[in-house]
Amino acid sequence: MVLNAERLPPMLRISKLTDYATVILARLAEEGAGQHTAVELAELTGIGLPTASKVLKGLQRGGLVASTRGARGGYTLARPAAAISAVDIIDAVEGPLGLTECASHPGQCGLEPSCRVGRSWQRVNVAIRRALGDVKLTQLIGREANAAPAADLAVVLGSRPGLRVRS
Amino acid sequence: MVLNAERLPPMLRISKLTDYATVILARLAEEGAGQHTAVELAELTGIGLPTASKVLKGLQRGGLVASTRGARGGYTLARPAAAISAVDIIDAVEGPLGLTECASHPGQCGLEPSCRVGRSWQRVNVAIRRALGDVKLTQLIGREANAAPAADLAVVLGSRPGLRVRS
DNA sequence: CCTAATAGGACTAAAATGGTCCTGAATGCA
């Protein structure tokens, strides 16, 4: 599909940084864990300080952690762990990861008329994001075996007009 | 989590090559489309010949297309389009993409005892793969608005012993 | 044999990733 799309962010990706972020968030989510400095978090998690710091910055831009600067500053969860989802984490750390490459800027791909494949992958991606949005930090950490409904990929894919995906 | 894992394949990834593969498979899946040479497919899809060729090779290694060589050779779908799933395509093109990095070779990550986060991401990944396995080529192409059940991420995540995911 | 076609892999250029570091700005405290 791509062929001549300009530089666009890749699709769904879960990489090391996201991993780190989850570990750090896990620490912050621990009971009674108030404020922690980047240094503390780095030591607690075993992640290198500069890297931990970078991750933390991403998380703060993404609005997942709140920060106080200056002496006695540090980081806290911006919202309760149950209100932080897997997509939130991924988006915060890896940037607003795009959909299919030629789908973001329609009209760029020369094959667009003859092919509906790109659109399909995009739907898949959206479905995955939706499902990932139902996975909360509490679940990633281990507590709370709650079960929220996830999007059904196949259904989303086969969506004819009128067929709705249950939210 | 990673910290000192040796070079392992990344997690779930859907990139350009996969895109190309889908377009090519779509052509091969067209009614009455028997054998096509790499050159034909390249022209039909607008993908560069060398690249198309590379993709085709991957698909053949993955067992998604059957090839005949020599004069009058070419490629065909190895199985009906309805029996080819999205994971099949991804795996074939991008190699057997791994799970979480530190989960593949257990014991490598120093944080393993204190953290169960990695395991969670792994479950997420497995769930996504499962869901992707229910998405068939026919659906990616556009026909067949069939709906097979997809795995429920949140349920998989919260799996305590005894809680089963509906297949 | 000679040609058409795939198989396999070496190789390259470009981009993303992971990681480090520096400079600046806020906050609290003596």
Next chain:
DNA sequence: TGCATTCAGGACCATTTTAGTCCTATTAGG
């Protein structure tokens, strides 16, 4: 006020991946 602490924001670099090209077998027809 001055100073130490701690985050914000980037610039920057090394390494790995990716996408893409090309070259050399190998296989099959005619």
